[in-house]
């Protein structure tokens with residue numbers, strides 16, 4: 001069977017080929033030579049299944065797409081305070097190479113514009129030289145890509161020849177006391193960072209590593225902590241597309257970063273990493289065809305982060321009551337999916353308004369994928385309430401999604417691996433023991449709880 005996803009990407013590529021306009025970056029002579037017809041799309045699921053269409057194996061320089069990753073390396077290596085002291089997280093609405101510092105604090109506005117990216121680069125390996133910092137970055141980007149990436153010396157030298165703007169920025173940072181590196185050394189390091197060669201396939205898996213909460217899907221290496229990923233994605237969302245960030249968030253609605261090499265990455269948290277490559281750029285420095293692809297994908301695939309997710313009520317299913325061999329009655333509730341605050345709130349309200357009649361209440365968690373911190377707390381509170389009302393709550397929790405279910409006063413819920421652990425094998429073999437079939441959970445009233 002041909003993958004419908006591969007077919008979709010191929011069709012998307014073809015339909016966006018008609019998008020014309022823009023020109024390869026001309027301020028870096030080597031980039032001006034790029035073949036404007038090259039075009040690729042890559043998509044990686046969070047488990048590392050990658051789908052590509054077009055010229056996905058062609059290498060080009062990562063350019064500004066390095067910025068969110070290097071920001072992540074700085075957060076990992078130095079911790080949030082030091083990074084925060086050096087660079088703010090406010091969208092600037094400025095072009096990527098704007099000579100600007102925040103008036104009140106003197107910091108660059110954010111790590112996605114060049115001023116902030118230079119300051120972020122300078123944070124790495126304090127006391128180390130250019131080569132050490134560049135190697136930290138090259139090896140970190142390689143860990144994200146799952147293969148050894150190399151620096152394009154030609155693009156590096158070409159950009160250095162005309163890097164007057166970035167030299168001005170580095171001098172500005174040095175004179176304002178933001179960095180203590182020699183400005184030219186800083187520009188050298190940053191320009192090498194931008195000259196790391198990647199393919200569209202690489203970018204898709206690098207983006208998917210962010211979608212996957214910081215763990216590279218192929219190698220299993222945790223490159224970023226979940227907290228760092230959250231910060232990186234936040235800054236990508238607000239600042240990643242420079243002076244078109246608001247427009248991008250309205251039309252596409254996913255955290256993204258572009259580079260003047262023609263690449264764009266997009267990160268759909270928990271779902272997929274997306275990458276495009278096409279050298280002609282618009283006036284903001286974003287790939288024209290890349291923007292077109294992302295706009296269409298959002299429409300087709302419902303990717304926009306602000307699209308309202310399905311309601312939480314599907315987390316609870318009332319599976320009726322079962323009678324044990326010795327006549328005991330057990331009410332069974334299946335808790336399903338990923339339970340977060342809204343799901344746990346629904347369960348609490350449901351059980352309050354439709355209190356289980358059975359003396360024993362079994363929560364079947366075998367289809368529960370995850371329970372986050374707040375949901376865990378709420379569920380244990382609900383269980384305690386039920387127990388205080390004279391019921392016994394038992395968890396059917398073969399995978400331990402609610403590990404160590406302590407409900408206070410040293411009380412702990414009983415945990416079994418399967419329903420048989422509660423009612424005995426015998427009861428399960430005789431379907432007639434079920435006294436009521438699986439029913440839809442009725443909708444509880446909306447009451448204001450003060």
Ligand SMILES: NC(=O)CC[C@H](N)C(=O)O
Nearest residue numbers: 063064096194259260285
């Ligand atoms: N937007 C970009 O990709 C800019 C990166 C480029 N190396 C520069 O600093 O000018």
